[in-house]
Amino acid sequence: MIDVTAIFDIGKTNKKFFLFDEDYKEVYKEYTHFDEIEDEDGFPTENLEALQTWLKTVFENILEASEYNVKAINFSTYGASFVHLDENGEVLTPLYNYTKPIDKSIIEVFLEKYGPKEDFLKTTGCFDLSLLNSGLQLYWLKYNKPEVFKKIKYSLHLPQYLSYIFTGIPLSEYTSVGCHTALWDYTKKDYHKWVYKEELHKILPTLVSTETSVNMNYNGKRIKIGVGIHDSSSALLPYVRSIKRKFVLVSTGTWSISLNPFTDNPIIENMKDKDSINYMRINGKPVKATRLFLGNEYKIQVNKLHKYFGVSEDYHRHVKFDYDTYVEINKNFKHRFKWESLKDIDMPSETNIPYTKFEDAYHQLMTELVLLQIRSIKDVIGNDSIKRLYIDGGFSDNDLYVKLLTYYFRNMKLRTTDSSLGSALGAAICISDSKLNSKFLKKNYSLKKHVPFIIS
Template sequence: MNAIPVCAIFDIGKTNKKLFLFDEQYQIVWEKSTQLNETIDEDGDNCEDLPLLTSWILASWNEVLSQQQFDVQALNFSTYGASFVYVDKNGKVLTPLYNYLKPYTEVLKRQFYDTYGGEEVVAVKTASPVLGNLNSGMQIFRLKYQKPEIFQQVQHCLHLPQYFHSLFTGQYYSDITSIGCHTNLWDFRTNKYHEWTSIEKIETKLPTIFYSDKVVKVTKNNTTLAVGVGLHDSSSALIPYLINFQEPFVLLSTGTWSITLNPFNDTPLTYEELQYDCLCYMHYQGKPVKASRLFSGYEHEVQTKRLAEYFDTTNDYYKQVKYQPEIIERLKKTQNIVISEQGDKYSLLKNSLFTHRDLSTFVDYEEAYHQLILDIMTQQLISTELVIHNFPVKRVFVDGGFSKNPIFMNLLAAAFPEMEVFAASMAQASSLGAALAIHKHWNKKALPADLIDLKFYASQPLFLQK
């Protein structure tokens, strides 16, 4: 029996660490996952246990190689972003993998922005809202000034996917999808590193940029392995859509954050848009992707717990609630927040609307839950329109948690009657994207036409306020 040709993908999230093998039809034929305990850095802040994670990756790789039914021809990586690994000239890791939620020193923040023109100027040039350590370039700046003795030893600053790449190839590269994701490093106006990286002597520690659709070939034991440079997970998850659909679309990727990605809008970000939590990602071919973010998944989690407590149900009772348009019509007459009474409509993006609802005014859980989704949708429309304004798109694809929510999907379809709205699902989008990025280097077969399952939601005659 001939071994099955496969592409291996390490998909490293903050919580779940996964390894998948995709066959030539991009079906998952083997998988492994784990959750690893965090450790703490020298300040006592929680962070990824990088030695433990590295050990798991190498052990899992050896396990894959022992599976004689598979012929592993390619390898790539998709990981969470905003995390730098610092290595010396011998490849030794010099620091913990600092958490991007680690508090950023206000004095150092002021030093940076005062030196380089202020928050507005830097944010507009780099398409990066001011986010502290979540702007991963600020982590390097912090290392330089807080730990100069370590900074001097740093040979390479590697985002997490590229660190894993180096484990298998011994080579050090940067990747545009990681650099281009709210890092403060990349000047989107000039399409090169921002001048501060040169002034601070940081650019020399950032390895050469390697194209996301290229590979490094490693030969061992008469076997050649094509190794991709790795991708930022949000950019990787967009790849299956870019490959399958040429007409303009937006992807609403929902989870803890609901992120609207418009790869067909390349207008420069304004400071006003940055204030409303817009930013730019970079897709795997180096093109800016305008995006807006809304903390709606978190809001949904918080408020469904509140509903469960008030109505004495389980936390996931909302999964049993069916879409009832008559409830929506009734709520619009009795409960709707009028934007004109709230001032600037964009102010609605900053605060929970449902928090201020009196739960005693709802007849039951079902009615209250419909109102919660209505309130989330009021914010979602504002957020999504920020990146489709004057850039008409024909389709809206929704993936993640809200794609499985019939109330959310029906309200979205009603809000955009001029567009086709689809719930999209596929097996492990970010992993699949990482495999597709290097398709031509390992897979001689044509790309399958059925990579994405779509469910169409027809527009209903509801009149949501935009």
């Protein structure tokens, strides 16, 4: 039998289950998907009952499998989501979707009590106030659904609820509490004063390190059960554990999130920057982050270029960086793309494509997007002395994106990594006692070094 760690990695769309051996190699995986249901207002939400049934069924099947010996289990999920339990441990409400709109008057009253807004957002590391801040969900419930709120014994973030399903022990941990919840005061390293004034701390379980685990018998088997971890913090963990020097990680996809886990100044200074946010490491240390809707805008603009030049939908995947094209574009550089999901003071009022070849227009597009990415990375570095940059996710294999970033950050050491396991692997590492060495990323993440090109 192989000794394994079991991980449930729960995204909004895909629900995944992995088994990792002692070298963190994937030895088993299983995926599923549930159709959303509706809450009492008709808004789409997670099918919590179906999720719970699937979790238990999958895990109990694995426990019975003759080829695996499960030593530990942990949970990585999306954030900004609470499960509310009554005194009998029963779920009281739907898992309210963090995109669900709430009445602006509730936020206005909240800010009258606990504002001004700029100071509040600074100290809590948030960029707005909505249900994307799970603390606001508690406030909304207290005043919008008081009869329900009175029945709440514990409110658990989703990763901790999944752990609770297996342990029956309600807990809170740093990465979930520290993820744009509006609950945490980064200047005091404690819950914000509003949490105590509203007496919300009474329904928030004991706060523990994310590395905490519960040793218990589950179906007659001795297993170490983790408390769960927020997926963004989980994806960062393998880097923090294996790299000895300071770095910034740029995790790319629909959103490009730049993470600085070594900042001396986690508090947002410029409140005009709505794309700055704070996360928390597993030990409670702050992570400064900036976000850019990079992948979303890329998809919109590339689709337009495909139609404009009459090429196939995957044509862009085969375009490689061309030195001469880049030099030509930069002779009299002009911004030519009007963004649809990004704001930029340099963009024109209309998109203007003066090129006859897709490749030229694509180089122009990537140059402009990378200039936005550079700004986002510089903002997250601030005045910190950081010389290493790691790129993972969807853009790590985009030749133009990588070569342009390597050129513009030629005073830094830039590396790309490739791991579709991301947050799942982080959750496994979090619950493990083993140390990671400097070769971990090379061995498990296809680490690649990149050298900047030189303009003659």
